[in-house]
Every structure is written in structure tokens, then in C-alpha cells.
Amino acid sequence: MNSREITTQISKTADFLNLKKWDYGASFSNDYSVQVDKGEAKQLKASQKQILTIRVWNQSNLVGITTTSDISESGIKKALKQANIASDFGNKNESTEFSPLAKDPIKVKEVKKRNPVGIKKLLTVLREAEVKLLESHESIKSVPYNGLSESFFERVYANSEGAFRSYSKSQAALYLYARAEEKNKKPRSSGSVKLGYGADDIDIESCIKEASNKTISHLNYSSIKTDKYLICFSPESFLTIINAFSSMFNARSIIDGVSLSNKNSIGEKLSTEALNIYDDGLHEKNISSTPFDGEGTPTKRLCLINRGRIENFIHSESTARIFKTTPTGHAGLGSKVSVSPDWIVVEKSDENFDLKTSLDHSTYEGEFVYIEELNAIHAGVRASQGSFSLPFDGWLYKNGKKISIESATVAGDIKYLLKNIVNIESSQEVTTSGISPHIWVDELSITGDA
Amino acid sequence: MLTSQIKSNEIVFGSCNKDLLEEIIFYGIKLGADFVEIFIENTDNSSVLAEEDFITSVSPSFGKGAGIRIFKGKKDGFVSTNDLTKHGLMRSVSQAIEMLDITDNKKELFNGLNKHRDYSLSKKKWINEVPSIHEISEKLLVSTKSLKKNNKIITRKGSYSRNLQEVIIASSDGTYVSDIRLHQTVGLNVIASDAQYRSSGSRRFGSSGMPNEFRLWDHEKAANDVFESSMNMLYADYVDAGQMPVVLANKFGGVIFHEACGHLLETTQIERGTTPFENKLNEKIAHESVTAIDEGISEGSFGSLSVDDEGMEPEKSVLIKDGILKKFISDRAGELRTGHKRTGSGRRQNYSFAAASRMRNTYIAKGEHSKEDLINSISEGLYCKSMGGGSVGATGQFNFAVEEGYLIKNGKLTSPVKGATLIGEAKEVMPKISMCGNDLELAPGFCGSISGSVNVTVGQPHIKVDSITVGGR
Numbered sequence: 001m002n003s004r005e006i007t008t009q010i011s012k013t014a015d016f017l018n019l020k021k022w023d024y025g026a027s028f029s030n031d032y033s034v035q036v037d038k039g040e041a042k043q044l045k046a047s048q049k050q051i052l053t054i055r056v057w058n059q060s061n062l063v064g065i066t067t068t069s070d071i072s073e074s075g076i077k078k079a080l081k082q083a084n085i086a087s088d089f090g091n092k093n094e095s096t097e098f099s100p101l102a103k104d105p106i107k108v109k110e111v112k113k114r115n116p117v118g119i120k121k122l123l124t125v126l127r128e129a130e131v132k133l134l135e136s137h138e139s140i141k142s143v144p145y146n147g148l149s150e151s152f153f154e155r156v157y158a159n160s161e162g163a164f165r166s167y168s169k170s171q172a173a174l175y176l177y178a179r180a181e182e183k184n185k186k187p188r189s190s191g192s193v194k195l196g197y198g199a200d201d202i203d204i205e206s207c208i209k210e211a212s213n214k215t216i217s218h219l220n221y222s223s224i225k226t227d228k229y230l231i232c233f234s235p236e237s238f239l240t241i242i243n244a245f246s247s248m249f250n251a252r253s254i255i256d257g258v259s260l261s262n263k264n265s266i267g268e269k270l271s272t273e274a275l276n277i278y279d280d281g282l283h284e285k286n287i288s289s290t291p292f293d294g295e296g297t298p299t300k301r302l303c304l305i306n307r308g309r310i311e312n313f314i315h316s317e318s319t320a321r322i323f324k325t326t327p328t329g330h331a332g333l334g335s336k337v338s339v340s341p342d343w344i345v346v347e348k349s350d351e352n353f354d355l356k357t358s359l360d361h362s363t364y365e366g367e368f369v370y371i372e373e374l375n376a377i378h379a380g381v382r383a384s385q386g387s388f389s390l391p392f393d394g395w396l397y398k399n400g401k402k403i404s405i406e407s408a409t410v411a412g413d414i415k416y417l418l419k420n421i422v423n424i425e426s427s428q429e430v431t432t433s434g435i436s437p438h439i440w441v442d443e444l445s446i447t448g449d450a
Numbered sequence: 451m452l453t454s455q456i457k458s459n460e461i462v463f464g465s466c467n468k469d470l471l472e473e474i475i476f477y478g479i480k481l482g483a484d485f486v487e488i489f490i491e492n493t494d495n496s497s498v499l500a501e502e503d504f505i506t507s508v509s510p511s512f513g514k515g516a517g518i519r520i521f522k523g524k525k526d527g528f529v530s531t532n533d534l535t536k537h538g539l540m541r542s543v544s545q546a547i548e549m550l551d552i553t554d555n556k557k558e559l560f561n562g563l564n565k566h567r568d569y570s571l572s573k574k575k576w577i578n579e580v581p582s583i584h585e586i587s588e589k590l591l592v593s594t595k596s597l598k599k600n601n602k603i604i605t606r607k608g609s610y611s612r613n614l615q616e617v618i619i620a621s622s623d624g625t626y627v628s629d630i631r632l633h634q635t636v637g638l639n640v641i642a643s644d645a646q647y648r649s650s651g652s653r654r655f656g657s658s659g660m661p662n663e664f665r666l667w668d669h670e671k672a673a674n675d676v677f678e679s680s681m682n683m684l685y686a687d688y689v690d691a692g693q694m695p696v697v698l699a700n701k702f703g704g705v706i707f708h709e710a711c712g713h714l715l716e717t718t719q720i721e722r723g724t725t726p727f728e729n730k731l732n733e734k735i736a737h738e739s740v741t742a743i744d745e746g747i748s749e750g751s752f753g754s755l756s757v758d759d760e761g762m763e764p765e766k767s768v769l770i771k772d773g774i775l776k777k778f779i780s781d782r783a784g785e786l787r788t789g790h791k792r793t794g795s796g797r798r799q800n801y802s803f804a805a806a807s808r809m810r811n812t813y814i815a816k817g818e819h820s821k822e823d824l825i826n827s828i829s830e831g832l833y834c835k836s837m838g839g840g841s842v843g844a845t846g847q848f849n850f851a852v853e854e855g856y857l858i859k860n861g862k863l864t865s866p867v868k869g870a871t872l873i874g875e876a877k878e879v880m881p882k883i884s885m886c887g888n889d890l891e892l893a894p895g896f897c898g899s900i901s902g903s904v905n906v907t908v909g910q911p912h913i914k915v916d917s918i919t920v921g922g923r
Contacts, residue, residue: 037721037722040524040525041525041550042525042526042721043525043526043527043528043804044525044526044527044528044546044549044550045527045528045529045530045804046527046528046529046530046542046545046546046549047529047530047531047802048530048531048532048533049530049532049802050532064508065508065509065510066509066510066511066512067509067510067511067513068511068512068513069513069514069515069532070512070513070514070532071532078512079512082510082512083510085510085583086508086509086510086583089498089505089508089583089584089587090508091504091505091506091507092504093504093506094506119548119549120549120551141723142722142723144722144723144724145722179723179724186875187846189843226691226692256501256605257604257605257641258605258641334507334509335499335506335507335508335509336499336506336507375841375843375849376839376840376841376849378839378841379838379839379840379841379849379850379851379871380849380851380871382650384641384648384650385648385649385650386648387688387868387869389851389869389870389871389921389922390871391843391847391849391871391873391921407847407873407874407875407919408873408921409691409849409871409873409921411688411691411869411871411921411922411923412923445691445922445923447691447692447871447873447919447920447921447922448919449693449919
């Protein structure tokens with residue numbers, strides 16, 4: 001069944017079961033991926049997946065839900081029946097409705113349709129990439145984590161009031177993580193990830209170069225003394241920390257009491273006036289963009305922090321109703337609807353007079369720690385408490401030299417971090433999770449082995 | 451060639467699918483595969499969330515799918531699909547054969563499937579024995595009410611999930627098994643707040659194959675434990691960073707061994723060349739007080755299995771005996787690529803993942819000391835009563851968050867501290883586990899890795915690590 005036929009089938013079956021109000025979200029995908037090991041194919045993988053999530057409102061307007069991979073007539077009937085049973089346990093305290101924007105026009109980025117290049121070509125490309133990476137430096141002995149994949153999928157949202165949205169797209173990803181070994185030294189590892197709309201769009205050479213350069217740059221390493229340091233966050237690492245604490249802007253988290261913000265936090269000063277943060281799922285550089293969320297609300301650009309102050313929260317239909325505003329296009333589709341950001345864009349505002357502009361990661365000659373990548377986010381972030389303690393890859397810059405830091409963590413508090421931003425560099429960089437310039441923060445604690 | 455008559459054109463759970471499975475496997479062998487494996491599952495899951503004094507989410511789900519894996523030499527191709535018809539499964543076999551670019555004429559023999567090993571016979575009734583949504587909801591609400599012990603508790607959550615997975619595994623070495631797996635977990639979480647102070651507490655419990663376990667769960671004890679933990683940590687200061695001796699509590703303290711060492715003993719790590727223990731078999735890799743075990747046979751434990759996802763019964767594997775490395779955790783691909791015999795550890799999250807060597811119930815065996823012996827032996831250090839999650843990097847570095855920690859001074863527990871992270875490398879830390887307590891206990895958890903998220907148990911007695919880096923402020 002295609003998405004129109006599924007909608008018709010759900011409608012027909014819902015009528016048969018006397019279910020008046022329903023909506024559904026579905027995704028259909030075909031994925032292909034390869035991994036290699038020293039020139040040999042290691043695992044080649046293909047998958048065909050279909051997932052259907054149906055919500056049903058009962059006569060008391062309580063919602064029940066069921067998810068299934070069985071999109072046959074009998075599977076749809078069973079899912080509707082189960083959702084109806086689950087609706088007896090629907091949340092009486094917080095009602096869910098259709099998004100008022102579920103029929104609004106959506107902006108779909110015009111992207112040329114890509115066709116699968118096929119497993120054989122993926123394998124050839126990855127083999128060549130592995131060889132080039134191994135040949136790029138004598139210390140690079142293996143590429144233990146590697147993969148090239150392409151995915152073709154369709155997302156659908158429809159409801160019993162006639163809303164219907166469908167969106168098809170493709171995406172490809174290449175990751176290369178090299179391992180370098182030198183005598184009497186610990187192995188060092190680093191890598192690079194690149195995305196594209198299709199496998200042919202991926203900048204393979206830059207992925208190889210980046211993985212090689214990053215790995216080699218960590219070959220000479222040293223422990224760092226435990227102390228407080230001036231820190232320069234790479235665009236990637238700053239976006240990681242903002243995403244980890246995005247519950248500050250999340251209306252669902254605020255209602256649930258797990259956010260550092262509260263309903264009255266709009267306007268609260270979090271940082272220097274030089275800081276602007278947006279969520280911009282439709283940004284032209286966001287390859288993973290989708291034009292509508294799980295409830296069918298159109299995706300849009302939303303300012304989260306304006307000149308250092310909280311400007312907006314991200315919402316689902318129900319949180320928007322509670323906050324007396326409109327949904328923002330950040331909802332999932334679940335029994336309890338989740339809310340999450342799409343793609344964070346960090347910018348320097350025009351109110352940037354208090355910044356120490358001499359702090360530039362490529363020219364600054366004083367002592368500082370450069371954090372390239374933060375690790376183990378799931379273990380080291382306490383979003384509800386605002387604290388973090390995270391291992392990182394990075395360098396200590398001292399006396400005009402840089403040396404890779406061995407086994408260290410950076411710890412602090414997100415509000416302290418934001419308040420202590422001392423410079424936002426001008427040039428932004430595109431990463432897989434958003435766009436940001438380098439961000440400088442004063443006096444963060446680093447624990448090292450020295 | 452098998453010439454059995456095809457009785458069904460689609461896999462039907464609860465029926466004999468032997469003829470159809472044989473035809474599909476034979477089809478793969480005929481096309482030149484060295485080995486063909488079919489993993490088929492049928493799932494029936496549900497989860498319930500209680501927040502404060504209300505049920506806020508009930509999420510049932512169900513589905514079917516198949517994962518087909520073809521080996522040619524040491525290469526493998528894996529295809530997953532929701533189409534369980536003969537046509538769909540054969541198309542998946544063709545796709546895997548095409549991916550592997552198999553063109554040679556060398557044909558393996560396939561003598562048909564062995565006698566069906568049906569581990570599901572006594573388990574078919576489980577679906578009717580597990581608690582109903584209504585029963586679950588009532589107990590969760592009682593549990594969250596039990597957490598309401600003072601006005602500093604600002605959020606209370608109770609969550610339950612039940613996964614019932616029916617599997618059929620067949621492969622060209624004759625393996626033909628069926629099983630039903632039941633996993634239930636229940637967790638409690640609180641956030642406490644007072645002025646600028648905040649803390650949280652959480653505990654998770656889990657079982658496999660025990661439909662009544664949720665009914666027997668002592669929610670009062672669990673609620674008291676979570677409440678006390680959050681209160682103890684509410685006004686805690688941040689820990690000072692540095693190198694120090696630590697005592698790790700039993701139960702979930704075992705996550706340190708799981709992350710720091712257990713993953714490095716999986717053959718997938720040998721395949722990648724990312725374990726420092728690759729050539730250390732029968733060599734000393736840990737302090738002589740350490741004996742470590744991985745097994746899938748403890749009744750009711752979260753990581754236990756009747757049969758692994760490649761159709762092999764799990765064994766009890768002594769990984770480290772008195773500090774000496776004795777065994778790696780291996781699956782079919784691991785045996786093929788590294789030579790280490792399979793241990794019944796081929797596991798996957800579901801049909802869309804190829805099985806890989808994964809831990810099951812993994813723990814450090816008990817020693818002779820009391821918890822007090824360990825603490826009394828330290829003049830200044832850290833007691834990690836409750837651990838959060840952790841991870842291990844590509845070069846073997848690990849880190850763990852300490853959820854509930856206390857300073858040790860002159861052999862006594864003193865003030866609570868927060869924000870601690872334990873950092874190190876297995877190779878360096880394992881020889882520093884100098885004392886093991888006599889109070890081994892296990893705790894359930896979820897482990898995410900190459901073949902998805904699988905249920906595991908971690909465990910240990912109280913252990914002392916002579917020196918480790920503690921990250922703080």
C-alpha cells in the first residue's frame with residue numbers, strides 16, 4: 001500500500017470500528033550500508049522498514065496510541081483496536097488535539113531526486129577511502145570504525161479531518177574513524193563524518209583529509225594539570241553542549257519539571273548580549289531537514305536566544321495550548337508527545353561590544369584549551385540540574401605550541417558557561433548538527449592526569 | 451536438493467515453518483552462499499508511564515520482521531525486511547547474494563534443518579500471565595505516590611515496559627529453534643529541589659522470563675531508596691577532581707567492568723583491532739583478586755537467554771580467573787574471523803540488526819572482604835554508591851558518571867559529593883582492583899553497541915580500586 005492507500009484503509013477501518021477521530025504518522029525507508037576492513041568488505045547491509053503510529057480519540061476525547069510495522073489490512077485493524085483500548089488510559093490532565101497548523105502550507109526544499117548508487121559502488125568508494133586514509137600517514141594503522149550508507153525514505157502525516165502530508169527524500173552518510181599507533185605511545189583515534197543528499201554528493205576527499213589531520217594531530221599528547229582554564233569550544237563541541245541542554249528551551253521539559261527554565265523564563269538573561277541562538281530545521285545547509293513535525297505542524301526558523309535572553313520555547317500542539325501560543329513544529333508523535341530541536345544555529349548578534357575579539361583560535365598566543373569534540377554525553381550531562389562532566393578530545397595551547405590532551409574531562413554548569421562566554425568568533429562553521437562559530441568561555445574546570 | 455512440498459507461502463508463528471525455511475536456505479546455498487541464517491521475530495510490547503499521580507502515557511506496539519544473513523568466506527551480507535512471505539524472504543536472500551557479488555560455483559552442502567528445538571513450549575502462556583495495563587497502572591501510581599515524602603520532591607515518575615519477543619532461528623548448519631523471550635523493567639525517578647539546590651535519584655529493576663516479577667516488586671523499598679538517595683545528594687558539594695582510591699558499590703557498580711573491560715573482551719573488538727587484550731590470552735591482565743564471568747543462564751536475570759540469537763545455548767564463560775585472561779565473548783562471525791569459539795553470545799536488538807558478540811550477565815565474582823574492610827583501608831578517597839551511565843572510546847578510554855558519591859576520610863564515609871566522573875583505561879585500572887567484597891549483587895541495564903540495544907545484567911561485590919582519576923570541579 002502507498003501512503004494514500006494507507007490513509008484510505010485507516011479511514012475505512014476506523015469507520016467500521018466507529019472511531020471518529022484519528023491521526024497517524026508513518027515512515028517507509030530503504031537503507032543500504034557498507035563497512036570495510038583493510039580493503040575487504042566486512043558487512044554489507046540492506047533494510048526495508050515501515051513503521052506506522054496511529055492515535056485514536058475515544059468518546060471522552062482521551063487519546064490512545066499503537067505503533068506497528070505490520071501495514072497490512074489486518075495489521076491496521078489490530079493497531080486501531082489496540083489504540084482504542086489504550087485510549088481508556090489516556091491522560092485526563094493534559095488533552096491532545098490535532099495541530100491547528102496541520103493543514104497549513106509547508107515549505108519543501110527543492111532537492112534533485114537521487115537514485116540509489118547501489119551496494120557495489122558504495123563498497124568501491126569506501127574501499128578507496130579507507131586505502132587513502134591508511135596511506136595518508138605511516139602511523140595510521142587501521143580505520144576501525146567506518147561506514148558509507150544511503151537511505152531513501154518517505155514520511156507521512158494524515159488525520160481524520162483531511163490533513164495529509166507526505167515528504168520523500170534521500171540522505172547519505174560517510175564516517176571514517178582512524179586509529180594511529182606509534183611505538184611506546186598510546187593509540188590515538190579521531191575521525192570525520194560527512195552527509196549528503198546522495199552518495200555522489202558526499203565530499204569524500206575532505207572526509208579523508210579531516211579524519212587524517214585530526215588523528216595525526218593527536219599523536220603527540222600529554223596529560224593536563226587539573227585546573228581552571230580559558231576554553232575555546234569548536235563549533236561542533238559548542239553545538240553538542242547546547243543540544244544536551246536544549247531542555248532549557250523545551251516547553252515539554254518545563255511542564256514536566258525537568259528543565260532549568262520555567263514558564264516565566266521568557267526574557268531571562270542567560271548570556272552575553274552578543275549571543276543569538278536559533279532553531280532552523282529548514283536551513284539550506286541542513287541535509288536532514290523535514291518540512292513538518294510528527295503532528296503535521298510545518299517546520300520553521302525560531303529564535304531561542306536573542307541578544308543573550310530567552311526569546312521562545314519549542315512546542316508541540318498541547319504545550320503550545322498550555323502556554324497560550326502556537327505549535328512551533330518540534331513535536332514527535334507518541335502517547336505523550338515529545339518535543340525536540342531540529343538544527344541549532346548559533347550567531348554573533350550586533351550587540352557584541354563586550355566581546356574580547358583578540359581571542360581567535362587561529363591567532364591567539366596565550367594559554368587556552370581547545371575542545372574539539374565532547375564525548376559520552378549520555379553519561380556526563382545532568383540536564384535537569386544544569387551540570388556536566390564530560391571527557392573531550394582537544395589540545396592545550398601554551399607558549400605558541402599546541403599539544404593533544406590525554407584523557408581529560410571538562411566540568412561545569414551550563415548557566416555558568418553561558419554567562420562566561422567571552423568571545424564569539426565571526427566565522428560560522430557547518431556541522432552535522434547545526435551551525436556555530438568558535439565560542440570562548442573563561443574559567444571552566446578541567447580534570448587531567450598530570 | 452530438498453524436495454519437500456511447500457505448505458505455506460508465509461511464515462506463520464506457532465506453526466511448523468520447516469519446509470519454507472529449508473527452501474529459502476537452500477535457495478541461498480544454491481546461489482553460492484557458504485552459510486545462510488534466517489532470524490524471524492514477532493513482538494508484542496507495551497510501556498506505561500506514571501507522572502506524579504497520573505498515568506500520562508500508555509504505548510503498545512507490535513510487529514514482525516526478518517533478518518537474513520549470508521556469509522561468503524569471512525564477508526557477510528545482511529538484509530532485513532518486514533515482508534515474511536516466501537517471495538519477500540527469497541528476494542532478501544537474492545539481495546544479500548548480489549551485495550556479496552557471489553559468482554563462484556563452489557557449493558556448500560545443505561542437508562536440511564535438524565529436529566526443531568522448541569524453547570517456547572512452556573512460555574506460550576506468558577502473554578496471559580503478565581500483568582494487564584490496568585494492573586500495571588495501579589501499581590505504578592501507588593509507587594509514585596510512595597515517592598511523595600516531602601515537599602522538596604518536585605517531580606516523581608514511574609515507568610514500566612514489557613517486551614515479548616517470539617523468535618524463529620534457522621540456518622544452513624541445520625539449526626532450527628524457536629523461543630519466546632519476556633523482559634520486564636520498572637523504574638522510579640525523582641527530582642528534588644530546594645532553593646538553588648537540585649538533585650535527582652533513580653533506580654531500575656528488571657527481569658527476564660518471569661511473568662509475575664512485576665507483581666512481586668517491592669515498590670515501597672524502591673521508593674525509599676530513591677527518595678533517600680535524592681535527599682542525601684540535594685545539598686552535596688561538587689567533588690574536587692584528582693587521583694584517588696575509590697570503593698565502588700555492588701550491583702550497578704559493575705558497570706565499570708562492563709564498560710571498561712567487558713566490551714574489550716568481545717570478539718568484535720578483536721576484529722576491529724581496538725582491544726589491548728587481543729594477544730593476552732592466559733596472561734595476567736587484572737589484579738589476582740579479580741575473577742570475572744559472563745553468562746546467560748542465571749534464572750530470571752535480565753541478560754539471561756534460553757538460546758542466543760544465532761540458535762546456540764548460552765554458556766557460562768569465565769573471562770578472567772584470578773587476574774588471568776581466559777576467554778573472549780564470541781559469536782558466529784567472531785569465531786569465523788578471530789578463531790575464538792562461540793559462547794552463546796550472538797545477540798541483537800531485533801531483526802533489523804545482524805547478531806554480534808555481546809555481553810549477557812557480566813560480573814566480578816565475590817571475594818572475602820566486607821564492605822567495611824574496603825572503606826577502612828582508605829584514608830582519603832571516594833565511595834561511589836550509585837553509578838550513572840558510562841562509555842568506552844575507540845582507544846579504550848572509559849568514563850562513568852557517579853550518581854551518588856561520598857567522601858572517605860580516615861576509613862569512614864563522610865559528606866556526600868556530586869559531579870564526579872571516573873576516568874581511565876581498562877588496561878591500567880584492572881590491575882588496581884585490589885580488594886573484592888563478599889556481597890555480590892546484580893543489576894539490570896541496557897547496553898548499546900554494534901547490534902543495537904540489548905538487555906544485560908551488570909554486577910559485582912563492593913570493590914576497591916587503588917587509584918583512579920576522578921573528574922570534578
